[in-house]
Amino acid sequence: SYELTQPPSVSVPPGQTARITCSGATLPKKYACWYRQKSGQAPVLVIFEDSKRPSGIPERFSGSSSGTMATLTISGAQVEDEGDYYCYSTDSSGNHRVFGGGTRLTVL
């Protein structure tokens, strides 16, 4: 089955740039999305189609994708950005969805 690989954790001081990576074999041909989940809450979409930001998501969130790696960048991370971040994409057929294992972001 298809997999997306993320680092388990990322930690940055407040105001610094946080980067979370996601690697997967079909990312050159399939879009990646990013979701943030805080404890006990439903996931929130923060980036879709590799680099687009939904309305209401701060400009400090950006996304990019190159080759087999997608990257979520939070420029000037804030304490409120802490949470678990999941990348999402599909297999080559587009019919099977997949999440990365998740990355816990700590801002302190």
Add this chain to the structure above:
Amino acid sequence: EVQLVESGGGLVKPGGSLRLSCAASGFTFSSYSMNWVRQAPGKGLEWVSSISSSGTYIYYADSVKGRFTISRDNAKNSLFLQMNSLRAEDTAVYSCAKDTVMAPYYFDSWGQGALVTVSS
């Protein structure tokens, strides 16, 4: 406002069955593909199954194929997940999630989830 409300969770013994429901409102349910996503305690998100707007196309994760059945009733704005031959590793919060209206598909709305516990 899109609302997705799951029900039907609970405690079931290994090998048992359970049927989850998801009541949808705030959008034209029959126009969207729908999904089930689960999250085991302390673990990450796992896609379980998808069903197209008309119910024609259905897909399952390998981990549940042959045991779970997704269905929908567009007249009642409802999504279902019939879970048979349940295992301890199926213990999770199960959430329904709405797809975007067109490809590339991703989840743009989620319910709060229903807890399914498989234990003797």
